[in-house]
Amino acid sequence: MTDTDLPKRPLALLGLGDMGTVLAHGWLAAGHPLTVWNRTAAKARALAPAGARVAESAAGAVAAADLVVVCLLDDASLDSALEGADLTGKDLVNLTTGTPAEGRARAAWARERGARFLDAGIMGTPAMVGVPGSGAYVFYSGSRPLFDRHRAVLEVPAAARFVGTDPGHAALHDVALLSAMYGLFAGISHAYALIEGEDVAPKDLAPLLSEWLGAMGFFVGNAAERLTSRDFTTGVVSSLAMQVAGSRTLLRTAAEQGVGAGLISPYLDLMRERLEADPARHGAEDTVGAITLLRRGAA
Template identity: 80%
Template structure:
């Protein structure tokens, strides 16, 4: 990956699978990179590709104004940077964490004289540096920091700024991952149902993909209803009807010898919304059940 734009220098703390992928991409793009990793042996590959290896986090941070962090967890970030002078530094934290950790780490950085942006990586290491793979990173926190370094941050993957609240990158990350695991749960249950039957998983696969794609309308529909708080206008398949039909799903699972543990929680949520007030909620869209999840 080459271009005629000026190349920035940066520091990267952390050379796990994701950190190594980030390092290789920046190096391939011609950026000057200083790296540090607690296990020094992991720095050998980036060093062979031109990275400067720092002996300590303090040495790595001192080398550049932009410092990208991709460590195990928030506690590791605190441990690695304990006592390190961060005055005037721009910290971009790509370590997986919670919204609360992002906000606390932003305050911690600002107290030490640094600007801070938190990130949530929506990609696997193999997607880094491969634009056609569709990976990207959510960023939130200092808009000025993001704007200053956007070109550098976009080298490994697309960059999407989601607000100046430092917790919003992690919140977007976890929201999307939560939806993904919910989808995985349904797909897993579907495959379990056909185990032992004369139905090949590879034959069910295209049907699952097609059906899940068709049901994607629920994403936008739920967003509109949660915004308007109108769960009754234009309902096609009511909560009462879907709750009644859910019995068939549970009986089929029982008859097929399949645990319903992956789908029962959502069916129970719909039933709870309905039984709270059948007259008020029976004609609603199922999106109304979402309101029960907020404690």
């Protein structure tokens, strides 16, 4: 018997926003019996022609399957939707975006109601989910046996990565990667702002930006090694003192171009703070040491 011959596990999905809807289509296309619920009922009814069973209430959807996936607006929405639902014996998977603290609190909440729990963080946009090769995947944390039991179902719309039994770690990984993404977007936005009004076409700068940022990708591994060893001085190529001195040119150029430095100045300020705290000690360091200032008292 092959995997395609095995019975498809039924599940319930609560929440049919843009992400929930593409998840639903993925499971339906793979042949999984799916019960759906959404606060705006028309979104749930729209899936009926594709084979979804439409529940009249969130409690009704929960009752329809042992595996219950929730993909709502926020943590408060989950409280509201599941109020009064019987979760006893249910396997609850929370795809609602939240914080690590909310993931841990929700795991305790689920245990009190007799449910097993996985928290999750979706790394991808709705347009990426269900598309082979798009790079979309989902972080999961919490009950490892629960993850192993349902992994085949969870991986239908996007790849699954288990990141620990601490229920808060899926959200932690999610937010860490998204925070890095927004930092990258900030630098790219600043770069494009600098050339506004100049005889430099954005389309001409774009490949140069991509090439340069790719070359600077070494910082990810370098930072991990230095934060682990706490050695910020061995093998330094561009010292903190040199970088702080050079950053003044970045700020002067922004001023000359009439561009606000708000997107890059926080990081430049952090490097300067690290240097000024002890120039003799920190001047020869790699810039990674500045990260320790973000957790006050951790250096």
